[in-house]
Amino acid sequence: MSDWIDIAAVSDIPVRGARVVKSRAGCVAIFRTASNTVHALDNVCPHKAGPLAEGIVHGTAVTCPLHNWVISLETGMVQGPDEGQVTTYPARVVDGRILLDATRLRAGRAA
Numbered sequence: 001m002s003d004w005i006d007i008a009a010v011s012d013i014p015v016r017g018a019r020v021v022k023s024r025a026g027c028v029a030i031f032r033t034a035s036n037t038v039h040a041l042d043n044v045c046p047h048k049a050g051p052l053a054e055g056i057v058h059g060t061a062v063t064c065p066l067h068n069w070v071i072s073l074e075t076g077m078v079q080g081p082d083e084g085q086v087t088t089y090p091a092r093v094v095d096g097r098i099l100l101d102a103t104r105l106r107a108g109r110a111a
Contacts, residue, residue, distance in 0.1 A: 003101070003102040003103050004092070004099040004100065004101060004102065005099065005100050005101075005102045005105070006097050006099055007030060007097075007098045007099065007100050008030075008097070008098050009096055009097055009098070010032065010036065010038065010093055010096055010097070011096070012098075013030060013031075013032040013038075013098070014032065015033075015034055015036070016032070016033065016034050016056075016057040016058070017031075017032055017057060018030060018031045018032070018052070018053040018054075018055075018057065018062070019053065020051075020053045021040075021100070023105055024106075026042070026043075027042075027043040027044075028040050028041065028042060028089060028105065029041050029042070029043040029051075029052050029053035029062075030053075030098060030100075031053075031057055031062060031073050033057060033059070033060060033073065034057075034059075037060070038091050038092070038093055038098050039060075039073035039074065039088070039091060040088065040089040040090070040091040040100055041062075041071070041073065041076055041086045041087065041088050041089070042076075042086050042087045044086070045064040045066065045067075045069055045071065045084075045086070046069075046078065046084030046085060046086060047064065047066070047067055047069050047078075047082065047084065048066055048067060050064040050065055050066035050067065050069070052064060052071060052086070055071075057073075060072060060073045060074050061073055061079060069082055069084075071086055074088075075088065076088040089101060089104050090104055
């Protein structure tokens, strides 16, 4: 059974923006898309460890600020000719609050 942690209000993250949540496992980037969906990924690009939360959010992807790798917010997969994957974490919105699955966060390998 999942154990959900209340992270913040959706309104605390700008549209097409991100915030970083620090945990014992490391840093997780929480993204909000233009359509108000919320996604959670490790905050590290698989290429050169770029801070994904500082990247540009477009559609359901984020572009790493260091070398322009495009990462799917839904799957964590690198899009385009490059290869790699970022760990994703279940996130949901309940009553305007962002919740992260603590069970998966503890089991993950956040950077």
